[in-house]
Amino acid sequence: MAGEARSGNEKRASEREPRAYRPARWVSLRRLVQTAAFSAFLVLFIWSRRGGWPATLVNVPMRLDPLAMLAGLLASRAFVAGSAIALIVVLLTLLLGRAWCGWLCPLGTLLDWLPLRRWRDRRTDVSDVWRGAKHGLLLTILVAAILGNLTLLVFDPLTVLFRTLSTAVWPAVDQIVTAAERALYGVPFLQPAVGAFDRVIRPVILPIDPVFYRYTALYADIFIGVVGLNLIAPRFWCRYLCPLGAFLGLLSKVALVQREVNEQCTQCDACARTCPTGTIQSRKAYASDSSECTLCLECQDACPVAAIRFPARISAPQWTAYDPGRRHLATSLGAAIAGIGLFKSNLLTSREHPRLIRPPGARENDLLEKCIRCGECNRACPTSAIQPAVSEAGLEGLWTPVLIPRAGYCDYSCNACGQVCPVEAIPPLGLEEKRRRVVGHATIDENRCIAWADHADCIVCEEMCPLPDKAIVLEEVEVRTGEGERVTVHHPHVRLPHVLRDRCIGCGICEYKCPVNGEAAIRVYVPSEG
Amino acid sequence: MTDWTRRAFLHRVAAGLGLASSGWFLAACGAERVAPPTPSPHPTEAASTSSGSPAASTSTPPPVPATPESGGTRTPTATSTTLRHPDLVVARHGDPAQLVRRAMAALGGMERFVHRGDDVIVKPNICVSYHTYEYAATTNPWVVGEVVRLAFEAGARRVRVMDYPFGGGPEEAYAKSGIQEQVEAAGGEMEVMTSLKFIETDIPDGVDLKDCRIYDEVLKADVLINIPIAKTHGLARLTLGMKNLMGTIFHRRWMHRNLGQRLADLNSRVQPTLTVIDAVRMLMWNGPTGGSLDDVKQADTLIVSPDIVAVDSYAATLFELKPEDLAYVRAGAEMGLGRSDLDSLRIEEITVGG
Numbered sequence: 001m002a003g004e005a006r007s008g009n010e011k012r013a014s015e016r017e018p019r020a021y022r023p024a025r026w027v028s029l030r031r032l033v034q035t036a037a038f039s040a041f042l043v044l045f046i047w048s049r050r051g052g053w054p055a056t057l058v059n060v061p062m063r064l065d066p067l068a069m070l071a072g073l074l075a076s077r078a079f080v081a082g083s084a085i086a087l088i089v090v091l092l093t094l095l096l097g098r099a100w101c102g103w104l105c106p107l108g109t110l111l112d113w114l115p116l117r118r119w120r121d122r123r124t125d126v127s128d129v130w131r132g133a134k135h136g137l138l139l140t141i142l143v144a145a146i147l148g149n150l151t152l153l154v155f156d157p158l159t160v161l162f163r164t165l166s167t168a169v170w171p172a173v174d175q176i177v178t179a180a181e182r183a184l185y186g187v188p189f190l191q192p193a194v195g196a197f198d199r200v201i202r203p204v205i206l207p208i209d210p211v212f213y214r215y216t217a218l219y220a221d222i223f224i225g226v227v228g229l230n231l232i233a234p235r236f237w238c239r240y241l242c243p244l245g246a247f248l249g250l251l252s253k254v255a256l257v258q259r260e261v262n263e264q265c266t267q268c269d270a271c272a273r274t275c276p277t278g279t280i281q282s283r284k285a286y287a288s289d290s291s292e293c294t295l296c297l298e299c300q301d302a303c304p305v306a307a308i309r310f311p312a313r314i315s316a317p318q319w320t321a322y323d324p325g326r327r328h329l330a331t332s333l334g335a336a337i338a339g340i341g342l343f344k345s346n347l348l349t350s351r352e353h354p355r356l357i358r359p360p361g362a363r364e365n366d367l368l369e370k371c372i373r374c375g376e377c378n379r380a381c382p383t384s385a386i387q388p389a390v391s392e393a394g395l396e397g398l399w400t401p402v403l404i405p406r407a408g409y410c411d412y413s414c415n416a417c418g419q420v421c422p423v424e425a426i427p428p429l430g431l432e433e434k435r436r437r438v439v440g441h442a443t444i445d446e447n448r449c450i451a452w453a454d455h456a457d458c459i460v461c462e463e464m465c466p467l468p469d470k471a472i473v474l475e476e477v478e479v480r481t482g483e484g485e486r487v488t489v490h491h492p493h494v495r496l497p498h499v500l501r502d503r504c505i506g507c508g509i510c511e512y513k514c515p516v517n518g519e520a521a522i523r524v525y526v527p528s529e530g
Numbered sequence: 531m532t533d534w535t536r537r538a539f540l541h542r543v544a545a546g547l548g549l550a551s552s553g554w555f556l557a558a559c560g561a562e563r564v565a566p567p568t569p570s571p572h573p574t575e576a577a578s579t580s581s582g583s584p585a586a587s588t589s590t591p592p593p594v595p596a597t598p599e600s601g602g603t604r605t606p607t608a609t610s611t612t613l614r615h616p617d618l619v620v621a622r623h624g625d626p627a628q629l630v631r632r633a634m635a636a637l638g639g640m641e642r643f644v645h646r647g648d649d650v651i652v653k654p655n656i657c658v659s660y661h662t663y664e665y666a667a668t669t670n671p672w673v674v675g676e677v678v679r680l681a682f683e684a685g686a687r688r689v690r691v692m693d694y695p696f697g698g699g700p701e702e703a704y705a706k707s708g709i710q711e712q713v714e715a716a717g718g719e720m721e722v723m724t725s726l727k728f729i730e731t732d733i734p735d736g737v738d739l740k741d742c743r744i745y746d747e748v749l750k751a752d753v754l755i756n757i758p759i760a761k762t763h764g765l766a767r768l769t770l771g772m773k774n775l776m777g778t779i780f781h782r783r784w785m786h787r788n789l790g791q792r793l794a795d796l797n798s799r800v801q802p803t804l805t806v807i808d809a810v811r812m813l814m815w816n817g818p819t820g821g822s823l824d825d826v827k828q829a830d831t832l833i834v835s836p837d838i839v840a841v842d843s844y845a846a847t848l849f850e851l852k853p854e855d856l857a858y859v860r861a862g863a864e865m866g867l868g869r870s871d872l873d874s875l876r877i878e879e880i881t882v883g884g
Contacts, residue, residue, distance in 0.1 A: 457786075
């Protein structure tokens, strides 16, 4: 540490600031913490895959999210013990304001790293009124949650980032790395090195077999949009849209540590220009709004006269024009009610989508009232069978988990999704219990099946069926022409697969492995009632 | 952040593209399909001698063991010696490790197949990660462990054990089957079969299957030891030695049309040096995945032979089937990959006891 203190940077800082108090050091510390928190988020994301780290560890970031946990609590009216750690963030906020946003939030960190400053049009000035948008979103989320709906949690920053990583970034990285590896593996003298590299990264970091997600570009585009808003203003997302930021901002009104400008201020405007959330206002003697300040301390570092301090003291909340008022509440209430009304009048709520295959146990578990759309389950799923629903569950169930058997199957020896779900929307079933849980039923499409339509032996579905008493049985029949003549040229007998509905659990491995091109000749549909 | 002028940026992009394209170019040079093994003079010759009179085989000079430089797996027939070993050994009654040890001794010892410094790959059947070994869906761990131990005793430089499960992840399957534990105890290593190493490979002798993505380590190893477990299977009827080689290829679903011939075709390219059929427990029903102990029959039997068609033929009789009942055995015999005529084979049956 002493060596560091003697470095050039520190010297300059201490010249500017003769006392032991060195704002530059605090800013460096913040950047270090941001990097560490982002890395932790990424590492926990990577090791969320089944076979990685314990589920109760990897889902900690989601359980720390007070907005998701509170909304989940309101909607499901059920308290999940593990969600209590979100109180840590609440406490942190009551002490230090929106320090979560400035120091810890991985999305916020990413937006700091990609400021797009070079391309920003500096003349653009967004009215402060728009800061109220995030309050509107927050209130709508909370009102809707009370009414049992969690759809808008798709805007939670942690879920946005996590979903982007699992459904867009990681599949793409896998494809790129695989292509590079294959190219280099073709060079004989590089083979040992590429093989060794491959053994290091798979199956821990990247999957052994390629994974495929639907609409990967959609998730990438949404994320690019969030980052792209930085073109209008730095941390645009955090200022105007983030519902978690809004929630923490309201708590920050009574935070212990708040920014203060003292009489030494020369009104040089340096702090206002450096503030990433643009909350320092020259008109108000360079004061700031505690619910917008992320405690990034950049202003303190920029101040040439040490006029900015962050003392701890109890103060009365200061209200601003864009803070939520009755009008916000009325609008949110109206929006939530109207939205839910529209959701409930969607045909899908009366006649379920036939392919809305939910993870094991989720169907009986009021999934829509519990799922916070965090995407932990689709990262944990080792076959990538669990994917965010786009059309199957309507807009109401947007990005809730759905099993896509053509993308992957529900592994008979895996119960990772239920273990990792932070809100028990997918119940944490033991393996034996999960194996008995029916998620759907397989149905043979006799017009496409190789055995039924082509009279050729195939039986892959029967072979793959993991049940001790196979749910697919083979019936050996003679092949006859339409006139009842026996065909004896090629295949006098063919074994026709049949599904025994009482046994089938709908794991979908038959559909996944069906050798018919495109749509499988055996498909899983949601269980019919009764 | 360093300021990037447009010029510097373009320079760097050009350099990057140049590097990438040279990588592709090199790759294209190297990505030529893996050459088929040069037809060795021994296999046909040795095959004819082994099926011919004993006198003929004794007059044949011992073939030179395949050198690692020749690339590819040592074919079983190339290792036949002037000593008159049995074609096939059946060992019964005993604990799995003992069955392996005694059966291999009767077959002429592991030294017949594994030479000092060899790189050995063992291919058990670890098809799913669902059950422990008692359910007889996966090869007996102690059989695999003992084979690994014998290979090291014979001087193997490295012994890797691998399979490509179709249900569940490989790491889970390796652990669940108990095979990982026994292999590591014997000093071997488990390798996860990564999609990268499945290389498009020609099958020059294939009748129906002319090319296929095959795991290149299996083709490159000096010795391949195939250890299937005897199980029922919906299409193939039984999954034995030849069927177990399905685990060395990438696109398995394409095999299911004309499976018998295609398995024989694959076998003409992937030729195990030795096949050990684990019939300690046999899965009599609901194969190949199993899951019910009612479907398992304890047989405490092990069949070993360098002739994969012969072991499969013999194993069929354990299920009260005839070798001809298995399409891949018929196709394999027809292609000269081995013999299915059990009466003409020198079979040594031993009882280990205990």
